Amino acid sequence: MEKQQHYNADDLKILEGLEAVRVRPGMYIGSTGVNGLHHILWEIVDNSIDEAANGYADEITVTLHKDGSASVEDNGRGMPTDINSKAKMSGVEIIFTKLHAGGKFDNENYAFSGGLHGVGASVTNALSKWLNVEVYRGNVFKMSFTSTYDKSKKKWLCGIPTAPLLDTKEKTKKKGTLVRFMPDGEVFETTEWNYDTVAKRLKELAFLNKGVKINLLDERPQYSFETGEDADGNVTNVRVERPPREPVTYKYDGGLVDFVKYLNDGKTPLYEEPLYYSDIKDIQIKGAPAGKIKIEFAMCHTKDDTESLFSFVNNISTVEGGYHENGFHSGLLKAMNDYARNNGFLKAKDAPFIPDDIKEGLTAVLTVKLANVEFEGQTKTKLGNPEVRQPVEQTVIEGLSKLQNERGRKTVFEEIAKKAKFAADDRIKHRAERDVAKAASENDGLNLVGKLASCSGKNPDLNELFIVEGDSAGGTAKQARVRAYQSILPLRGKPLNVQKKSALQALQNEEIKTMISAIGAGFNRSFDVEKTKYKKVIILSDADQDGMHIRCILLTFFFKYMRDLINAGYVYIGMPPLYKVYKKDVVEYAYDDEELDEKIKKVGKGYSIQRYKGLGEMSADQLWDTTMNPETRNMIQVTIEDAAEAASVIEMLMGDKVEGRKEFLAQNANFNKVDGFIEKVNFKSAESGEAD
Numbered sequence: 001m002e003k004q005q006h007y008n009a010d011d012l013k014i015l016e017g018l019e020a021v022r023v024r025p026g027m028y029i030g031s032t033g034v035n036g037l038h039h040i041l042w043e044i045v046d047n048s049i050d051e052a053a054n055g056y057a058d059e060i061t062v063t064l065h066k067d068g069s070a071s072v073e074d075n076g077r078g079m080p081t082d083i084n085s086k087a088k089m090s091g092v093e094i095i096f097t098k099l100h101a102g103g104k105f106d107n108e109n110y111a112f113s114g115g116l117h118g119v120g121a122s123v124t125n126a127l128s129k130w131l132n133v134e135v136y137r138g139n140v141f142k143m144s145f146t147s148t149y150d151k152s153k154k155k156w157l158c159g160i161p162t163a164p165l166l167d168t169k170e171k172t173k174k175k176g177t178l179v180r181f182m183p184d185g186e187v188f189e190t191t192e193w194n195y196d197t198v199a200k201r202l203k204e205l206a207f208l209n210k211g212v213k214i215n216l217l218d219e220r221p222q223y224s225f226e227t228g229e230d231a232d233g234n235v236t237n238v239r240v241e242r243p244p245r246e247p248v249t250y251k252y253d254g255g256l257v258d259f260v261k262y263l264n265d266g267k268t269p270l271y272e273e274p275l276y277y278s279d280i281k282d283i284q285i286k287g288a289p290a291g292k293i294k295i296e297f298a299m300c301h302t303k304d305d306t307e308s309l310f311s312f313v314n315n316i317s318t319v320e321g322g323y324h325e326n327g328f329h330s331g332l333l334k335a336m337n338d339y340a341r342n343n344g345f346l347k348a349k350d351a352p353f354i355p356d357d358i359k360e361g362l363t364a365v366l367t368v369k370l371a372n373v374e375f376e377g378q379t380k381t382k383l384g385n386p387e388v389r390q391p392v393e394q395t396v397i398e399g400l401s402k403l404q405n406e407r408g409r410k411t412v413f414e415e416i417a418k419k420a421k422f423a424a425d426d427r428i429k430h431r432a433e434r435d436v437a438k439a440a441s442e443n444d445g446l447n448l449v450g451k452l453a454s455c456s457g458k459n460p461d462l463n464e465l466f467i468v469e470g471d472s473a474g475g476t477a478k479q480a481r482v483r484a485y486q487s488i489l490p491l492r493g494k495p496l497n498v499q500k501k502s503a504l505q506a507l508q509n510e511e512i513k514t515m516i517s518a519i520g521a522g523f524n525r526s527f528d529v530e531k532t533k534y535k536k537v538i539i540l541s542d543a544d545q546d547g548m549h550i551r552c553i554l555l556t557f558f559f560k561y562m563r564d565l566i567n568a569g570y571v572y573i574g575m576p577p578l579y580k581v582y583k584k585d586v587v588e589y590a591y592d593d594e595e596l597d598e599k600i601k602k603v604g605k606g607y608s609i610q611r612y613k614g615l616g617e618m619s620a621d622q623l624w625d626t627t628m629n630p631e632t633r634n635m636i637q638v639t640i641e642d643a644a645e646a647a648s649v650i651e652m653l654m655g656d657k658v659e660g661r662k663e664f665l666a667q668n669a670n671f672n673k674v675d676g677f678i679e680k681v682n683f684k685s686a687e688s689g690e691a692d
């Protein structure tokens with residue numbers, strides 16, 4: 001602290017900048033929940049990725065430490081350690097104390113083409129208890145920052161350097177930067193890193209950054225719960241410590257091509273090697289200087305009938321799409337229409353393909369990189385710059401035309417054109433499908449008598465539809481519900497698994513017709529989320545194997561035929577409790593084994609435990625209190641990734657590839673991947689085939 005006077009008035013302004021981050025963290029990282037927590041890790045990882053994308057680093061290691069801190073290390077050039085003449089501080093200090101450092105910093109030395117997104121590492125610093133940096137550039141350099149609350153001044157002193165950058169004079173052969181930080185528990189609702197979230201993102205980044213080796217080390221001990229019985233026959237629940245996870249490494253020399261192959265795992269591709277192309281074009285974003293846009297895509301059609309397009313802008317997943325996706329689709333459509341006309345797949349009398357014809361069964365990854373992007377949409381994951389559309393369209397047309405003329409690609413384009421023609425014919429033949437679905441949508445109350453218990457209110461914002469496993473639980477739910485805004489749809493047995501069915505076949509199924517009719521927004525291509533009667537569609541199934549299977553089947557249905565319902569965030573998984581812990585009048589519910597421990601302590605000596613095997617075991621009051629009452633219930637909002645994962649699980653179990661299924665089942669099907677809401681189950685029921 002002895003050098004504190006080293007920082008002058010100019011710097012104070014900077015520190016106030018960081019204080020703003022403390023005061024309104026949501027403005028900088030979206031939320032202070034688990035997503036916000038991970039955001040501050042991504043900021044640091046992004047810096048390393050930028051260094052790698054510029055060709056200076058090829059290995060990045062992320063470590064989740066025992067003490068709850070996280071660190072990121074890269075083998076790049078190392079952050080600049082010299083004093084910047086303008087700012088009168090080292091690059092290291094700039095990066096961690098200046099908001100938006102990197103992106104806005106206009107000194108040539110520091111011009112990195114990355115840093116195109118995000119709010120910068122200073123935000124991570126501002127929201128951490130402490131942050132330590134080491135730079136390896138011949139010598140080892142060190143710098144530390146801390147955040148404290150100054151009670152007398154009633155303000156946060158956050159991200160304050162404890163001293164200027166220190167040259168330790170220690171020699172090192174290593175190159176690069178190491179950043180370690182402790183997220184502040186006073187800022188975040190949780191400071192526990194989610195391994196699956198981190199792993200998934202790092203894997204994605206490894207796909208998007210070809211050849212970069214990304215390691216993930218989780219040094220935290222793992223815990224599991226073992227239930228047993230003590231001498232008096234009471235249920236016991238003991239926490240057992242297990243060794244940390246094994247380190248993992250992600251590295252894909254094929255980049256996007258490997259990404260597409262990975263996404264197609266378990267599907268049947270129409271051609272062996274995905275198509276790949278990339279180009280850099282000029283772009284003029286309104287109100288910004290002329291710039292460049294890097295466009296890259298890989299694609300491969302499969303025998304499936306839905307499209308999976310994963311798009312990214314500056315390595316950020318654009319789940320809600322945007323102008324780059326529009327450009328991709330229109331480029332693809334133009335290129336394939338030209339090809340099909342010129343090669344006899346479309347005759348003079350045939351109408352041109354429409355986008356859906358080309359999208360059928362398409363798996364593709366599209367990434368664009370450019371400066372001055374704007375994100376829109378509910379979750380800020382939609383690219384809002386219209387100028388992006390044209391260069392992407394142009395690149396796709398050029399790319400596909402070049403690829404067509406490459407040796408060995410002839411059959412690839414023939415396969416795509418054949419598939420599109422088939423889809424177009426099918427579409428024309430099956431216009432009837434739309435009419436049936438429409439009829440089902442409008443068929444209010446007719447074939448629903450005795451099935452759907454409809455709510456009386458008409459406001460989709462308030463209305464909730466519970467899809468309940470089993471007639472008996474359905475009956476209980478009907479008693480428990482608030483009639484004004486809660487509808488109950490009991491499902492008899494397992495719903496039709498639509499994975500292997502055509503849309504028309506799906507429409508012949510009573511249960512599915514009833515769902516379409518209840519939701520009232522159409523189906524498949526005619527689905528219009530604006531027309532939904534419910535902005536909460538809640539799947540309520542038992543916490544056992546069958547229940548998990550039903551969840552997966554329903555999610556697959558929504559994923560395939562009502563995807564926008566998921567995109568809009570209207571699909572939920574209801575979470576009934578697993579245990580009731582009680583003693584005389586005291587009743588507590590536990591939703592998992594960890595909570596069971598807590599609740600046992602809360603109820604105290606002489607407690608009893610009931611383990612719910614199914615929803616049907618609960619009384620109407622209990623079901624209301626634990627699962628249906630908006631004030632007290634536990635629900636999980638289904639993301640498109642969850643649903644895609646459920647669909648790919650179903651695909652693997654039911655799909656064309658028998659080997660994949662066998663291997664999968666042999667490994668005891670760990671369904672926990674779907675963000676923790678599908679427990680570890682052995683999916684025997686799936687093996688025996690469809691449950692129509």
Ligand code: 0R9
Nearest residue numbers: 047048051072073074076077078079091110177179
């Ligand atoms: C572990 C996380 N890694 C980083 O945060 C990281 C930032 C960074 C970096 C540069 C190199 N490696 C890095 N790792 C760098 C160095 C130089 C020029 N540009 C970038 C150079 O030596 O000339 N920086 C990112 C931003 C900045 N450095 C700065 F310039 F703004 F300071």
